[in-house]
Amino acid sequence: MAAIELRDVVKTFPDGTSALDGVSLNVADGEFMVLVGPSGCGKSTILRVVAGLEEMTSGEVLIGGKVANGLPPNERNVAMAFQTYSLYPQLTVYENIAFPLRVSKSFSKREIDQIVRDASRTLGLDDVLQTKPGVLSGGQRQRVAMGRAMVRDPQALLLDEPLSNLDARLRQELRAEIAWLQRCLGTTTLYVTHDQTEAMALGDRVVVLEQGRVQQIATPRDLYRHPANLFVADFIGSPPMEFLPVTVTGDVVELSFAWVRISPQKAARVHGREQFIAGLRPERVRLEDLVGTDHQYARIPRDVPPGVPDYLIRYEKELVGGEINTPLNSRSDYNRRFLERDQEDRYVNSRSLQLFDPATGENLTRDVD
């Protein structure tokens, strides 16, 4: 097992496509690191660069503290698994797991047997070793694939959207299985997904990527609570964060429907400017009446028309470009429950408001309440 490090990795394809635009990240020894971002943001390219399947334009990749640039894939000792598990259907589970060992030709028959049996014990596959993959459950097949990746005792495991072709239920089941396996094996893992829910469920830490650039590297909890910018805030969380343009004067935030005071620390971060985009997690909107005299809570008017309220929708992002288009009332079950309890007041606590720079998208209040 080994740590992995990328230092300022740039990858531009011959046709001019910029896939990675200065990516730096560290995966600690034994860590489960998830790369997440929309399709085309460079996730697979990162894995391929680490595996040595793709040459980078500039930068460095270190595996176990040693520069791996220029090393062919077979000298890097990292195991890569792709979207489809591609087990050999005609081979038994035993032979599927043994396959990489036989191919390498550096193990005796006895050694191979020992390694396969060790792996099968760890993975709970003892009972199905002589079975063919076709009759196994999805979870068992996944274990076989992991076993096959693991037997050569790789320094790291690289997984590229391993669950993306499966139905939602199986995906959930296997997600739990992968997390469990990784903890058992303790192998440094770099796991790619475009699904933020999966990333949040699996990662010790998560790298959020967009257009070949790292947007933020943090624990799931920190990504959710302290998003670095509008992109991360919008991408992470379900239902997603709501965004509304606001004016700030001193410590008073003027929302379109109410005003609210923010803490002195927060006010200091946005001092000297007026226009911001406020971000609000829908689940932080409260039904109970918590309003004190300090104006820390803003009341959301009760007569919100069901469906699409005027003041919380269609901020066509004149300020930032791109699109923010997030009606508060139509998003989730949570909000539906909200509407059913329409007679109660709702409040926004200013502690849960984050203020973003409309020009750069940066979260100016990332680490203050």
Ligand SMILES: Nc1ncnc2c1ncn2[C@@H]1O[C@H](COP(=O)(O)OP(=O)(O)O)[C@@H](O)[C@H]1O
């Ligand atoms: N061989 C290639 N030649 C040119 N462009 C490529 C090649 N492979 C990938 N790309 C481009 O590089 C970008 C990143 O691709 P990729 O790493 O596969 O994204 P992801 O895995 O996040 O969906 C995309 O714009 C993709 O079209």
Ligand SMILES: [Mg+2]
């Ligand atoms: Mg990909």
